[in-house]
Amino acid sequence: MRLAWRALGCPCGVIVLGDGMNVRGAALIMATVLPGVGLLAVFARGANLFSDQSWIYRYQTLIGAVVALLAAYIAVRPVWRQLKYIKFQSSAMYRDFVDRRLSEIHERYKIVSEFVSGDLDNFERKIYEVEELGIGKYDIEWLFESGQNLYFVVVNMESYKSKRLDPLFIEDKVQNIIESIRFLVDRLEAAHRPHTAEQFGEDYAISDEDWAQIEKEGALAEEQIIGAASKVRRDFNDLRASFEFEINRMRTSLRSIDQELIKASPL
Structure with a gap:
């Protein structure tokens, strides 16, 4: 006009x-x-x-x-x-996005915690009983079962990582704990191998040199179990802290958006 x-x-x-x-x-x-x-x-x-x-x-x-x-x-x-x-x-549409994102990150935090916390808590409890209280010992069955349980934790975490789109800094923490649990599983397998394998079988024979190496690696692995478990716990705490940081950041964004919406409301 x-x-x-x-x-x-x-x-x-x-x-x-x-x-x-x-x-x-x-x-x-x-x-x-x-x-x-x-x-x-x-x-x-x-x-x-x-x-x-x-x-x-x-x-x-x-x-x-x-x-x-x-x-x-x-x-x-x-x-x-x-x-x-x-x-x-x-701003209202962006608030809906942030709110959905917050709900998703809460759900992923819960999933990851369920994957790791139960088996890790049980494992650390056994270590505490043996090392601090002197109750029992690292028996063969416990080494094997713990290795199997933690192996499935690795499988679940790898599946989680392939299907979820977390922020990059959370993905890095997920990868760290996968690697630390995998190393702990390797130490458990090495520790129980001398007790479950035999040097001589019907269709095989392990040389004395190789058998001595297996026993040496088994003894070393038993010594490394505590340190490997501590590394898993540290990485798990770092992962949880990363999730909590993202959750707090989302909550702060929501509060800021709510204040802007109140000021800009046409009502």
Whole structure:
């Protein structure tokens, strides 16, 4: 829509109303600015203010610019309100996204904790009983069962990693704990191998040198079990801390968005 006028002897000016200008805004301009300009022109002509010596003649460009700015301000006010409403809608949509993301990260945190915490707690309890309380020992069956249980933890964690899209820093922590559990499983297998394998069988025979190496690796593996388990616990704590950091970050974002929505609410 274009509104053109020639007033107070000034060159023709043009006000352009954007496509977003609604009918109400256009009517407001026509009902306020244009009648005012017309009345001013009638008054000026009657008072002989269009002569070459009049102040209106001297400042006609400035007066025209002021009128144009006033008309532009009235025209863009509805656009400002519309932009504010669009921003409000965008913030509301982003809040829904962050809220869904927070629910998903909570669910993944729960899944990972269930995968690891139970078997790791039981394993550490046995170590504490043997090393600190002197109750029992690392029997062969426990070494084998613990190795099998932790192996399935590795399988579950690898499956989790392949199907989930966590933030990169969480994926790194997931990979760290997979590697540390895999190393612990390897130490458990090496520790129980000398007790379950035989040097001589019906269709095989292990040389004395190789058998001595198996026994040596088994003894070394038993010594490394405690350190390997501690590494798993540290990596698990780091993974949990990463999830908690992301959860807290999402909650902070939600609070910030809520404050913006309250301020920008059109209600």
